[in-house]
Amino acid sequence: METMVQLDNVSKKFDESYAVENVSLNIKSGEFLTLLGPSGCGKTTTLRMIAGFEKPTSGSIYINGKKMDNIEPYHREVNTVFQSYSLFPHMTVFDNIAFGLKMKKVKKEEIEERVNKVLKMVQLADFGKRKPKQLSGGQQQRVAIARAIVNNPSVLLLDEPLGALDLKLRKQMQLELKHLQQELNITFIYVTHDQEEALTMSDRIVVMNAGKIEQAGTPYEIYEKPQTRFVADFIGETNIIGGNVTEIKENYAALEFGSQEVYVPNNNYQTGEKMFISVRPEKIHLHTVQQEGKISLKGRVKEKVYIGSLVKWIIDVGNGNEVKVQQSASDVEDLALDTEVFVSWNPDNSVVLKQ
Amino acid sequence: MRQRTKRILFGYSLLIFAFFYVPIIILMMFSFNDSKIGTVWTGFTFDWYVKLFSNTQMFGALQNSLYIAVITTVLATILGTMAALVFHRYNFPGKKAIDFLFYIPVVIPDIVVAVALLAIYGFLDMTLGLITAIPGHVAISISFVMFVVLARLAGLDDSLEEAAKDLGANEWQTFWRITFPLIFPGVLAGALLAFTISIDEFVISFFTTGPGSNTLPVLVYSMVRLGVSPEINALSTIMILLIVIAVLFTGRKMISPNKKGEE
Numbered sequence: 135m136e137t138m139v140q141l142d143n144v145s146k147k148f149d150e151s152y153a154v155e156n157v158s159l160n161i162k163s164g165e166f167l168t169l170l171g172p173s174g175c176g177k178t179t180t181l182r183m184i185a186g187f188e189k190p191t192s193g194s195i196y197i198n199g200k201k202m203d204n205i206e207p208y209h210r211e212v213n214t215v216f217q218s219y220s221l222f223p224h225m226t227v228f229d230n231i232a233f234g235l236k237m238k239k240v241k242k243e244e245i246e247e248r249v250n251k252v253l254k255m256v257q258l259a260d261f262g263k264r265k266p267k268q269l270s271g272g273q274q275q276r277v278a279i280a281r282a283i284v285n286n287p288s289v290l291l292l293d294e295p296l297g298a299l300d301l302k303l304r305k306q307m308q309l310e311l312k313h314l315q316q317e318l319n320i321t322f323i324y325v326t327h328d329q330e331e332a333l334t335m336s337d338r339i340v341v342m343n344a345g346k347i348e349q350a351g352t353p354y355e356i357y358e359k360p361q362t363r364f365v366a367d368f369i370g371e372t373n374i375i376g377g378n379v380t381e382i383k384e385n386y387a388a389l390e391f392g393s394q395e396v397y398v399p400n401n402n403y404q405t406g407e408k409m410f411i412s413v414r415p416e417k418i419h420l421h422t423v424q425q426e427g428k429i430s431l432k433g434r435v436k437e438k439v440y441i442g443s444l445v446k447w448i449i450d451v452g453n454g455n456e457v458k459v460q461q462s463a464s465d466v467e468d469l470a471l472d473t474e475v476f477v478s479w480n481p482d483n484s485v486v487l488k489q
Numbered sequence: 490m491r492q493r494t495k496r497i498l499f500g501y502s503l504l505i506f507a508f509f510y511v512p513i514i515i516l517m518m519f520s521f522n523d524s525k526i527g528t529v530w531t532g533f534t535f536d537w538y539v540k541l542f543s544n545t546q547m548f549g550a551l552q553n554s555l556y557i558a559v560i561t562t563v564l565a566t567i568l569g570t571m572a573a574l575v576f577h578r579y580n581f582p583g584k585k586a587i588d589f590l591f592y593i594p595v596v597i598p599d600i601v602v603a604v605a606l607l608a609i610y611g612f613l614d615m616t617l618g619l620i621t622a623i624p625g626h627v628a629i630s631i632s633f634v635m636f637v638v639l640a641r642l643a644g645l646d647d648s649l650e651e652a653a654k655d656l657g658a659n660e661w662q663t664f665w666r667i668t669f670p671l672i673f674p675g676v677l678a679g680a681l682l683a684f685t686i687s688i689d690e691f692v693i694s695f696f697t698t699g700p701g702s703n704t705l706p707v708l709v710y711s712m713v714r715l716g717v718s719p720e721i722n723a724l725s726t727i728m729i730l731l732i733v734i735a736v737l738f739t740g741r742k743m744i745s746p747n748k749k750g751e752e
């Protein structure tokens with residue numbers, strides 16, 4: 135697939151600090167790409183540079199192969215769905231959606247036809263004559279999306295478009311948006327700080343932190359193979375274990391963890407080297423007896439929480455260290471607090487992190 | 490105790506209203522009084538209105554006032570709105586100082602403006618006429634327009650303009666289709682302010698118009714020097730009615746200059 139949007143070493147400096155620093159990214163045509171990261175990490179700024187509302191301090195942005203350095207927002211083949219919707223309050227829903235087409239001097243009959251078509255698509259066929267104020271949040275959201283897609287943009291930029299909606303509507307709109315994207319085959323660049331939303335909707339996720347890209351990859355890669363501590367910690371729950379390599383045993387390196395030991399697949403590690411690994415709670419098992427020849431950390435049940443089908447445990451493994459475990463409720467015996475247990479996992483299920 | 494406070498406040502408000510409106514009501518009443526002296530009620534008449542409408546001198550002055558007020562309103566509204574847009578949108582060196590300069594016309598005594606203008610006209614060797622009053626009127630009303638429009642702009646969501654540009658509207662289209670309709674109530678309120686300031690302005694008009702180009706307040710002043718004629722009561726009554734109508738007409742928009750999303 136060809137590249138639709140390219141960010142080439144883009145930085146943006148506000149006053150003396152970087153909001154976005156040396157970001158390079160290729161976004162393919164038809165891709166659903168999500169920028170994910172904590173508040174203030176530069177997601178909106180990145181999006182605004184692509185839309186043309188901010189000029190990069192250095193680096194260049196290419197859309198459809200064209201360099202955007204001095205191209206005004208109104209000459210870019212992108213449309214934006216703003217976080218606050220930004221519907222024009224003095225115009226009807228119909229006129230809001232027709233605005234972009236009017237600016238392009240599309241014929242009146244064609245405008246009417248296209249607007250009515252998208253109104254139907256977002257299930258607001260009877261709402262054309264209303265003012266934005268007379269709509270619910272979810273309906274305004276749909277108008278904002280309709281106003282953007284009616285122009286058949288090559289790229290749609292969405293800045294936390296579902297941020298203001300309640301959970302149920304949010305889930306429903308996530309599905310609708312995803313369907314819409316597949317149906318129209320538009321490139322979506324989607325901003326969110328909700329990791330679940332990112333995981334369910336995206337073809338590819340770009341995790342940002344403090345203006346830089348931490349990792350880019352499919353939802354599976356981001357979740358299962360986080361490369362940095364930040365990503366492992368930010369996406370889902372995890373156990374991060376840091377320790378020195380004490381010895382190399384065949385294919386495994388042993389890592390001290392408090393007074394006990396865990397193993398990771400060896401990859402030219404040196405004895406004495408300090409390293410960090412991440413193990414997801416759902417990859418960890420609880421036993422009441424010591425497991426031979428495996429990772430088997432002795433600990434005590436410190437806390438257990440039932441959340442319907444799952445049970446979350448916190449196991450105190452000594453030296454002030456804790457391990458979070460998550461299991462399906464039917465898989466475990468009901469262990470009382472303070473029971474002695476053994477925690478184990480397959481070393482291949484742990485991920486070694488970059489600092 | 491609280492009940493009493495309420496009653497005192499109510500009485501106090503009544504007093505204030507009386508202070509505002511009793512003189513006006515008396516003035517309006519006496520415009521229908523069938524007596525030339527105008528201090529005792531002798532009977533009902535429309536005579537003074539008839540006389541007023543046949544007073545060509547008065548009509549000439551009214552025309553002069555309207556002429557100045559309309560030009561002043563147009564100029565002050567355009568310049569004030571543009572200034573507000575610049576202030577809202579751009580940062581430039583010396584912005585604070587220039588902002589301060591816009592407050593000066595509001596507090597400066599009109600007499601200072603009048604004398605300063607006279608000095609300039611003298612220096613330029615210009616003959617005083619009707620239009621020589623306009624620069625002074627514009628100068629004192631421009632700041633008011635700017636403040637009202639600026640208040641409206643402050644309540645405007647910047648992302649609306651970005652949304653318009655995102656949809657392909659250039660700067661010009663964005664202004665006329667989005668920004669202007671949304672700040673229009675403020676612009677209208679500013680225009681109304683400029684108009685009322687100009688129409689009853691006395692000091693500047695008195696000093697900077699030439700002989701024979703009296704504005705209405707200046708004419709009224711010269712007439713009143715010879716005693717208050719009931720004709721002037723009639724004229725005042727008409728002016729009050731016109732202003733009440735104008736305010737009712739634009740009132741709703743002036744009351745909520747910061748509300749977003751209305752028509």
Ligand SMILES: Nc1ncnc2c1ncn2[C@@H]1O[C@H](COP(=O)(O)OP(=O)(O)OP(=O)(O)O)[C@@H](O)[C@H]1O
Pocket residue numbers: 148149152153171172173174175176177178179180327
């Ligand atoms: N116009 C601006 N002037 C100065 N600093 C800015 C400006 N816009 C953004 N910043 C700064 O740049 C950084 C990144 O902001 P940005 O809005 O891109 O964050 P974000 O990732 O979108 O966060 P959020 O999830 O809270 O929306 C922040 O530290 C912010 O304070």
Ligand SMILES: [Mg+2]
Pocket residue numbers: 177178179293
């Ligand atoms: Mg943001």
